[in-house]
Amino acid sequence: MKQSFLCQILELKALGESVFTITIKRPQAMGEVRPGQFFQLKANQLPYLRRPISISEITEQTLSFTIIAKGEGTKGFQRLKAGDQLDVLGPLGNSYHIDAANRRILLIGAGIGVPPQAVLAEALAAQGNAHITVQLGFKDVPYMVERFTALTDDVIVASESGKGDYRGYVVDLTQCALQTEIYDIVYVCGPPIVIEKVAKLCERSNTKVQLLMEERMACGIGACMVCACKVKDENSAEGFWYKRVCSDGPVFWGSEVVFDE
Ligand SMILES: Cc1cc2nc3c(=O)[nH]c(=O)nc-3n(C[C@H](O)[C@H](O)[C@H](O)COP(=O)(O)OP(=O)(O)OC[C@H]3O[C@@H](n4cnc5c(N)ncnc54)[C@H](O)[C@@H]3O)c2cc1C
Ligand code: FES
Known part of the structure; x- marks a missing residue:
């Protein structure tokens, strides 16, 4: 069972007009976080589903996420401020x-x-x-x-x-x-x-x-197949199968992925 943590935002720093970094206090109960892993983020005051965001910096005490405000959810994160709470589910995926x-x-x-x-x-x-x-x-x-x-x-x-x-x-x-x-x-x-x-x-x-x-994601924990990625599979009649980016990935070897022409 993946765990979510309610974390205090320590800083929200603008890196550009629509790029910003949110730094949160890292909960002690959170285990190791490895390069390539991501979290599903949600702010309770925002009426949006979780958004998958990679880690952009890891320290002993903090975790940072660098986000580009594109759609409703990520623009909502940009309006948060130090002291607000961020609900982080993860770390998720392989590395x-x-x-x-x-x-x-x-x-x-x-x-x-x-x-x-x-x-x-x-x-x-x-x-x-x-x-x-x-x-x-x-x-x-x-x-x-x-x-x-x-x-x-x-x-x-x-x-x-x-x-x-x-x-x-x-x-x-x-x-x-x-x-x-x-x-x-x-x-x-x-x-x-x-x-x-x-x-x-x-x-x-x-x-x-x-x-x-x-990839675009929904549940982020391997339950819905919204994030399917086509991979080579010698055991299937078609020669390919699907893996879930959120739980089998998000990191794949180039040699295993099938890109449709
Ligand atoms: C494993 C993973 C790690 C990610 N890490 C980061 C990160 O570190 N920083 C960051 O800024 N973003 C990251 N993203 C992308 C981010 O999750 C999407 O930009 C976000 O879900 C879109 O939400 P929104 O509220 O901005 O847009 P929505 O309102 O949901 O959609 C707005 C637009 O964004 C497009 N969009 C939706 N999902 C994605 C997606 N996954 N990738 C690209 N475009 C998308 C839609 O097609 C639409 O055009 C990551 C995605 C995944 C799956
Ligand atoms: S987002 Fe639901 S299975 Fe990956």
């Missing part, structure tokens, strides 16, 4: 596979896929033995870049607006990197189109890749 044997790492985050990559960068940097290249993609104004710069070796920022190192899509940078460098593993999180393109680029260059899928 990124981290192996000290991987020395050359490419980490990609785009849009709402940027925040969870910061927690991953922290865990990889703590191992201290890998060269970590980061590629970040934004629509307009970049955020959280300094955090990655402090933790990793190279950070390249792409944005559609031209605010960054490269005007365009982050996958253009990925394509170039995979043609010129060899990586032991790639980690990507972002919109479905970015996930799919990176998975296919990695397949072509024979590079291991982990995909953090931010």
Whole structure:
């Protein structure tokens, strides 16, 4: 049974017009929280269902979530303030596979896929033995870049607006990197189109890749199949089956996911 905790908001910090970070006090009863995991968030004063949000920072005392206000639920979170209560269900899902044997790492985050990559960068940097290249993609104004710069070796920022190192899509940078460098593993999180393109680029260059899928969710605990993800399955007549992003994922190996043409 997944547990939910009512936590006090310590700070709500704006990172941009519609991007903000909520930091909560971490309950002592909450177990380990690993890179790639997420929580289902709800504020009792808001009339919305829970929204799945990844962790963007973990400390002994606190947990942070970095959110882009898009629809009703996430805009509601933006109106909360320090002292309010946040109902957090989790940690949910599996987590990124981290192996000290991987020395050359490419980490990609785009849009709402940027925040969870910061927690991953922290865990990889703590191992201290890998060269970590980061590629970040934004629509307009970049955020959280300094955090990655402090933790990793190279950070390249792409944005559609031209605010960054490269005007365009982050996958253009990925394509170039995979043609010129060899990586032991790639980690990507972002919109479905970015996930799919990176998975296919990695397949072509024979590079291991982990995909953090931010699918639309409902229950978030494996009960409804709203978040189904098509995966290869040699034992089924069709050659594929479905896994639940919320409970079997949200992290999958690129080699197991089927992308429909
Ligand atoms: C495992 C996981 C981790 C996530 N982590 C983060 C995070 O760290 N920060 C963050 O800002 N967001 C994150 N998201 C996405 C976030 O949950 C959605 O943006 C949110 O559910 C949409 O709620 P809303 O109230 O803004 O929009 P709604 O009013 O529900 O919908 C508004 C728009 O958002 C679209 N939308 C709905 N769900 C998603 C989704 N899952 N992904 C993309 N677009 C969606 C809808 O199609 C619609 O166009 C994550 C999602 C998942 C599944
Ligand atoms: S959201 Fe219900 S099974 Fe995943």
